[in-house]
Structures are given as C-alpha cells and as structure tokens.
Amino acid sequence: TQLLEQSPQFLSIQEGENLTVYCNSSSVFSSLQWYRQEPGEGPVLLVTVVTGGEVKKLKRLTFQFGDARKDSSLHITAAQPGDTGLYLCAGRYGNKLVFGAGTILRVKS
Amino acid sequence: KAGVTQTPRYLIKTRGQQVTLSCSPISGHRSVSWYQQTPGQGLQFLFEYFSETQRNKGNFPGRFSGRQFSNSRSEMNVSTLELGDSALYLCASRLGQGSSYEQYFGPGTRLTVT
Numbered sequence: 001t002q003l004l005e006q007s008p009q010f011l012s013i014q015e016g017e018n019l020t021v022y023c024n025s026s027s028v029f030s031s032l033q034w035y036r037q038e039p040g041e042g043p044v045l046l047v048t049v050v051t052g053g054e055v056k057k058l059k060r061l062t063f064q065f066g067d068a069r070k071d072s073s074l075h076i077t078a079a080q081p082g083d084t085g086l087y088l089c090a091g092r093y094g095n096k097l098v099f100g101a102g103t104i105l106r107v108k109s
Numbered sequence: 110k111a112g113v114t115q116t117p118r119y120l121i122k123t124r125g126q127q128v129t130l131s132c133s134p135i136s137g138h139r140s141v142s143w144y145q146q147t148p149g150q151g152l153q154f155l156f157e158y159f160s161e162t163q164r165n166k167g168n169f170p171g172r173f174s175g176r177q178f179s180n181s182r183s184e185m186n187v188s189t190l191e192l193g194d195s196a197l198y199l200c201a202s203r204l205g206q207g208s209s210y211e212q213y214f215g216p217g218t219r220l221t222v223t
Contacts, residue, residue, distance in 0.1 A: 031210060042113070042199050042214030043152075088152065092210040096165055097142070099152040 003027060004089055004100035012106045016078050021103045023089035024071045030092050032072045034063055037086040037102075079107045111136065113202050113215035121221045127188040130218045134181050134202030140164075141183040142212060143175060146197040158183055159205050187220075195222045 007022045023032070031050045035043035047056050049065035049072060056063045060083075062075040076083055084107050089100045114133045122128050134141050142165075143155040154167040158177035175185040181202075187194055197219050201212035 033211060035214075040216075040219070042201075042217050045211055045213060048211050090212075096154060096157075097210050097212060098154070099144075101151045 002101055003093060003098045004091055006087075006089060006100035006103050008103060009101065010104045010106075012108065013079055015080055015107055015109045017107075019076050019079055019105070021074045021076075021087055021105070022071070023073070023091075023100050025091065026070065027091075027093060028069050030069070032065055032069070032089060032091045033097075034072070034074055035088040035090065037088060038084075043086075043088055076105075079105075081107045081109045083107050113200055113213055115198075115200050115215035115218050117218060118216065119219045119221075121223060122190050123223055124190055124192060126190050127186065128190060128220065129184055129186045130198055130200075130220075132183045132185075132200030132202075132215060134183070134200075135213055138202035138204055138213070139181055140203045140205035141177055141181065142201045142203075143183070143185050144199045144201065145169070146199055146217070147195075152199070155185065190222045192222050195220060 005024045013019055031048055033048045034046045036046055037043040047063045052067045052069045054065045060077045064073045087103045090097050113135055116131045140159045142157040145153045155169055156163055156175050157165040161177045172188045177183045197217045199214050199217045201214045203212045
C-alpha cells in the first residue's frame with residue numbers, strides 16, 4: 001500500500017482542456033512537493049507546499065495543500081503538449097521523502 | 110549553478126556482475142539520496158548520505174550499498190546483479206538543512222541487466 005495515493009494513474013486529454021491530479025494520504029505531512037518527469041530524465045521539482053490550505057500558482061499550474069496537510073491537488077488550465085509527462089507528488093514523512101506512484105499525463109495537439 | 114550529474118547515463122551488465130554508479134550533487138548540497146525507479150514499483154528510496162554518513166536506508170537487500178566522499182560526491186554499488194535490478198537509478202541532492210526536504214534530481218543512470 002502506497003503512503004501517498006495518486007489519481008488518476010493515467011490521463012489523456014486534448015490541448016486546451018483543464019485537468020486535476022490528486023495526491024491523497026491518511027497521514028499528515030510536514031511538507032509536500034510536486035515533480036514532473038519526462039521520459040529518460042530525472043524528476044524536476046515544480047513546487048513545495050508547507051502550510052495547510054496553501055495555494056501556489058506556477059503559470060497555468062495551481063497547487064493546493066489540504067487544510068489537514070494530508071492531501072494535495074495539481075490543477076492545469078488549458079493544457080499544452082509540453083505539459084506531457086509523469087507527475088509525482090512526494091511528502092516528507094519523518095526523515096524520509098516518500099513518493100506517490102505518479103500520474104502519466106498525455107496532452108494531444 | 111550546475112545541476113546534479115550522474116555517470117554513466119546508460120549501462121548494460123550481465124547477471125552476476127557488479128556495478129558502480131556515480132553522482133555529483135549541486136555545489137553546496139551536502140545530502141545525497143539514491144532511488145530506484147521501475148515501471149512496476151515507481152520511485153523506491155534506497156539510501157541517503159549526509160556528511161559521509163548514511164542517514165537513512167530503504168528496504169533493499171545488502172547487495173545495494175553506497176558511500177559519500179568528503180566533497181559530497183556519492184557512489185552506489187550493486188553486487189551480484191539480478192535481472193530485476195534493471196531500472197533507472199536516480200540520485201538527488203539537497204542542502205541538508207531546512208524542513209522542506211526539496212530534492213534536485215540528476216538525469217539518472219539507466220541500468221540494464223541481461
């Protein structure tokens with residue numbers, strides 16, 4: 001059982017559509033991060049959220065940390081083919097960073 | 110500032126052999142972590158080194174080992190390779206201070222065991 005559950009596992013959408021990816025847990029995290037990984041490369045850090053209820057925006061990407069710090073969401077507005085990749089959430093759990101299984105996003109033009 | 114570098118990028122080994130992978134962290138970063146990534150298991154934590162000491166270890170057999178040098182560069186070694194060790198091995202570095210645990214990943218070493 002994953003400590004962090006991501007949904008959906010796979011998402012295929014058309015360019016211009018909006019989407020939301022979820023990262024849920026029954027555990028409380030002191031911080032949570034989102035990464036994007038492209039094939040053959042390492043994950044790239046997108047954002048870190050620390051405070052419950054925190055919302056951060058990165059261009060067309062909006063990240064939210066749940067009030068109880070157990071869940072997070074990533075919303076992409078007007079998706080573009082360049083958004084294609086594997087999106088991973090990761091949370092600090094004790095003195096380790098644990099990762100969700102990831103959401104594979106494919107944006108078709 | 111240069112990012113995390115890993116060498117080699119690709120490696121093909123035969124079952125039973127051993128392999129050493131290298132990682133150079135971002136300048137000033139003192140913590141280096143290693144992960145194994147496979148399609149079935151996702152990102153699995155191997156171990157973390159800070160100031161030349163192993164601070165955390167994941168649930169991997171003793172065939173997987175690592176070390177860190179005084180310049181923060183790190184190596185990981187896998188002995189007696191098995192087919193199931195085929196994976197992308199990722200190294201990540203962080204400052205080692207602060208509570209956010211933000212990590213910066215290298216491009217990975219793609220290991221294929223035949």
